[in-house]
Amino acid sequence: AQSVTQLGSHVSVSEGALVLLRCNYSSSVPPYLFWYVQYPNQGLQLLLKYTSAATLVKGINGFEAEFKKSETSFHLTKPSAHMSDAAEYFCAVSDEDDYKLSFGAGTTVTVRA
Amino acid sequence: DGGITQSPKYLFRKEGQNVTLSCEQNLNHDAMYWYRQDPGQGLRLIYYSQIVNDFQKGDIAEGYSVSREKKESFPLTVTSAQKNPTAFYLCASKTSISYNEQFFGPGTRLTVL
Numbered sequence: 544a545q546s547v548t549q550l551g552s553h554v555s556v557s558e559g560a561l562v563l564l565r566c567n568y569s570s571s572v573p574p575y576l577f578w579y580v581q582y583p584n585q586g587l588q589l590l591l592k593y594t595s596a597a598t599l600v601k602g603i604n605g606f607e608a609e610f611k612k613s614e615t616s617f618h619l620t621k622p623s624a625h626m627s628d629a630a631e632y633f634c635a636v637s638d639e640d641d642y643k644l645s646f647g648a649g650t651t652v653t654v655r656a
Numbered sequence: 657d658g659g660i661t662q663s664p665k666y667l668f669r670k671e672g673q674n675v676t677l678s679c680e681q682n683l684n685h686d687a688m689y690w691y692r693q694d695p696g697q698g699l700r701l702i703y704y705s706q707i708v709n710d711f712q713k714g715d716i717a718e719g720y721s722v723s724r725e726k727k728e729s730f731p732l733t734v735t736s737a738q739k740n741p742t743a744f745y746l747c748a749s750k751t752s753i754s755y756n757e758q759f760f761g762p763g764t765r766l767t768v769l
Contacts, residue, residue, distance in 0.1 A: 586762045644758060649698050
């Protein structure tokens with residue numbers, strides 16, 4: 544089974560600063576990778592996904608992520624944080640049968656004015 | 657608008673009672689999923705169904721049951737055998753195309769009194 548590690552359960556950034564959320568996965572085959580965002584008491588919304596096309600993936604709300612096979616990483620970045628980016632972020636990797644996802648424990652982002 | 661609906665948003669249950677959470681989708685997706693979310697643990701898969709009249713256990717199926725009689729509906733029953741049912745429950749759905757993402761409903765927060 545796949546597994547996902549998100550380094551840092553909580554990240555605090557200043558408004559306008561870089562947001563960097565780390566995600567490492569374990570996979571014996573090239574995976575599909577996803578980043579989701581969750582606002583309090585809501586469901587998950589897809590930010591972006593990697594499906595073995597371009598290694599640099601652009602998503603919604605100015606986020607992007609880079610797939611690095613050699614490092615088994617899929618870190619999420621945004622150049623300039625906005626107050627509306629305060630939320631919980633989850634990295635997920637598809638299972639070999641591509642029907643199931645394994646989720647990381649999540650990273651909560653707070654944005655300081 | 658296409659999407660996933662979950663009801664109710666909040667649910668309170670007395671110990672020893674069974675309770676059923678509703679999940680309906682009008683996205684024409686084949687696969688549906690139930691997850692449990694607890695603080696700091698990410699999402700854990702309870703059950704999933706790839707096709708009508710078929711479903712499989714996920715990682716934490718004990719104390720839960722499901723049915724899939726219609727493509728649009730995937731209700732989850734939390735039984736009295738579930739020792740710690742207080743949690744946030746999320747339903748998701750997906751097409752049969754492997755690299756497509758899962759779409760999530762808004763969630764149901766279950767509290768056992």
